[in-house]
Amino acid sequence: MQTRMQAPKAGAARWTSCTRNIGGPVDKSRTLRWQLYVSYVAAIAISFGTLGWYAASSLKEQAFRDAAETLESQALLFSELLKREVEEGKTGQAKQFYQAMGSSLKSRITITAADGRVIDDSHEDPSRMDNHAYRPEVKKALAGETGVSQRYSDTLNAMMVYVAVPVVQGGRLVGTVRVSRPVGYVLGSLASIYVGLLVAAIAAIVIAGLPTVYFSFRIGKLARQLEEAATRFADGDLSRQIEPPLWQEFTGLAAAINRMAEQMRERLDALNRRKLELEAVLSSMVEAVLMVDNEERLINMNQAAIALFRPRQTEFAGRNFLEVIRNTDLQGFVKRAAASDAPIEEDIVIIGATDIHLQAHGTALRHADGHRMGTLIVLNNITRLKNLEQIRKDLVSNASHELRTPMTAIKGFLETLRDGALDDPEAARRFVEIMIRQTNRLTSIIEDMLTLSEVEKTSHKGSLRMERVELSSVLHAVQKEFTPLAQEKQIDLQVECEPGLSARINEQLFQQALVNLVDNAIKYTGQGGKVRIVCRREREMTSVCVEDDGIGIPREHLSRIFERFYRVDAGRSRKMGGTGLGLAIVKHIAAAHGGDVSVQSSPGAGSRFCIHLPTEASRS
Incomplete structure (x- = not known):
């Protein structure tokens, strides 16, 4: 059967398309393994970065605190020296000492008077320096407190840490001592610590990333297995199942997918069985069945319809009805059936070399929800019934x-x-x-x-009694019966039969058929003619033929010569005593024996009528 069941496949096509797109060129940045790896490494990096930032900030603050304490200690030491200078009246005379100490301690030492005027400085000429009374640290020290600040030094062109302490002599503020260091020197000791923290962070990220790479690889591999399984399922291969993975979370997913595949397989098997059953029903129907959608496009047609209309296209589903079946009467019936909610019925004749009479039934084709999806056309070929009806009418009339x-x-x-x-x-x-x-x-x-x-x-x-009979005896019996009539017309009546050829026949009926044929041959053969009764084996048939050299039969009458009451020349037939039923009787006797009849004739060249018996009915 060549019916093509068009089951709905839109959803399956979309699923297949999606899964096949997955198998195409892959963007690495969008893979699960890559995203898991990046996510884990980013989380670890952020964690270590935050920890490192906090550690660096703490170390920096601690470094500044330590530097401030160191500078304060130095400032207090130099304040004691300043007090002695004040007692001895030698202020401003220890510049070389301050320079040496500042160089040794990597610090800058500045001595100011109580009014903020610079008395001495380890790195600069005091006379060229501004009044420091308004410097933040000095201002605080002049107020009797320890002043600490961090700011840019225009003198040294560098960020500096300043610590200033007041110098009190005899309960009176006599000046300040300020000690400072570059910030870079303060933080220089932290550089190695920062490098160590960075190396440790990188090593920790790498070490923590290795398990991440491993697990992301395993998860990615599992995802690919799930993808391959889904692709197989979409392509219709439901036989292979997914092996249970190690992780419990994915075990449930794999089991769910396997259950889904099993259910899909069972449903597909059920659909295939229903499809095969429907195809078997359609292919076994002698009626032609057509299904068209609401736009008059063919959905399906069974083998009987294909044999009836013989469409040129092998793929007709989705094509316009008139494009496949070029018959306007049938198309008009399809339109009327499509426009009607009730079933309709009409008789249609397909004009051709042999007219075909069809009884057409049209009804709506609906979904389970009642929505109309098209029209079902069933065509019953009633040509034989019409012919039989015509034969009946002709028989009654004749x-x-x-x-x-x-x-x-x-x-x-x-x-x-x-x-x-x-x-x-x-x-x-x-x-x-x-x-x-x-x-x-x-x-x-x-x-x-x-x-x-x-x-x-x-x-x-099927109750015809038959027995195996030597055909030559039947032929000679017929010859003997017609010998007087043949001699009267001086006709040479001969019998030719292969020796030992026999057949299972009803002898009385078979002889009656030969009598009819020989009777006609003698009637329509002129004086001095020849009539032969020939019996021979021909391929898979045994043929018994009656040949004459009489008047013959025109070609246009040969197709109807075996019909009841049909005569080539009605007047002449009646004059010779014919009833018009002799050849019809011959045809039906041959059919009763499982055989058929044939005729070859042309005007003036005689005729050859044959009864053909099947092989199983004959044996040589």
């Missing part, structure tokens, strides 16, 4: 005509006799002879009709 003709003649002569012809003995005798001939003709017609009916009935019931 039988009536054949019976009416002798009856009319008999009635006419009887009325003539009643009206006075009885008084004329010679005319009455002639009329009676005519009525006897017409009565005999009427009897022959009735007998042939009864014979034909009996043959048909026996053939249909």
Whole structure:
């Protein structure tokens, strides 16, 4: 069967498309493994970065605190020296000492008076320096407190840490001592600590990243396995299942996907069974079945429809109805069926070399929810019924005509006799002879009709009694029966039969068929002609033929010669006593034996009528 069931596949197509897109070129930045790795490493880096920032900030603050304490200690030491200078009246005379100490301690030492004026400085000429009374640290020291500040020094062009302490002599503020260092020197000791922290952080990130790489690889591999399984499922391969992974979370997912695949397989199997059942039903139907959608595009057609219309296209699903089946009458019926909610029925004739009569039924094709999806057309080929009906009509008409003709003649002569012809003995005798001939003709017609009916009935019931018979004996019996008539017309009647050829036949009926054929051959063969009864094995058939060199039959009559009451020349046939049923009887007797008949003839060249018996009915 060549029906093509178009089950809905839109969802499956989308799923397949999605899964196949996954298998295309992969953007590495979007892979699960890469995103997991980046996420874990970023989290670790942020954690260590935050920890490092906090540690660096704490160390920096501690460094500044330590530096401030160191500078304060130095400032207090120099403040004691300043006090001695004040006692001895030698202020401003220890510049070299301050320079040496500042160089040794990596610090800058500045001595100011109580008014903020610079008295001495280890790095600069005091006379060239501004009053420091408004410097933050000095200002605080002049107020009697220790001053600490961090700011840019215009003198040294560097960020500095300043610590200033007041110098009190005899309960009186006599000046300040300020000690400072560059920030870079303060933080220089932290550089190695920062490098160590950075190296430790990098090592920690690398060490922590290794398990991340491993687990992300495992998760990525599992994701690929799930992807491959989903792709197989989308492609229809539901036989292979996913192996349970090690992680419990994914074990449940794999089990769920396997259950889904099993359910899909069961449903697909059920759908396939239903599809095969539907295909079997459609293919076994002798009716042509067509399904069209609401736009008059073909959805499906069964094998009977394909054999009936023989479309040029092998793929017809989705094509316009008229594009595949070029018949406007049928298309009009499809339109009317599509426009009607109720089933409709019409008779359609497809005109061709042999007209095809169709009984068309159209009804709506609906989804389970009642929505109309198209129209179902069922075409029943009633050509044989129409032909049988026509044959019945012709039979009734012909039988009536054949019976009416002798009856009319008999009635006419009887009325003539009643009206006075009885008084004329010679005319009455002639009329009676005519009525006897017409009565005999009427009897022959009735007998042939009864014979034909009996043959048909026996053939249909399959109760024909047959036995194996030597065919040569049947042929010679027929020859013997017609020898007087053949001699009367000086016709050479011959029998040719292969020795030992036999067949399973009903001898009486088969002889009746040969009698009809030989009778016709002698009737339509002129004086001095030849008639042969030939029996031979031909391929898979055994053929018994009656050949003559008579008047022959025109070609246009050969296709109907075996019909009941059909005559090539009605007047001549009646004149020779034919009933018009002889060849019909021959055809039905051949059919009752499982065979058939054939004829070859042309005007003036004679005729050849054959009865063909199947191989299983014959044996040489």
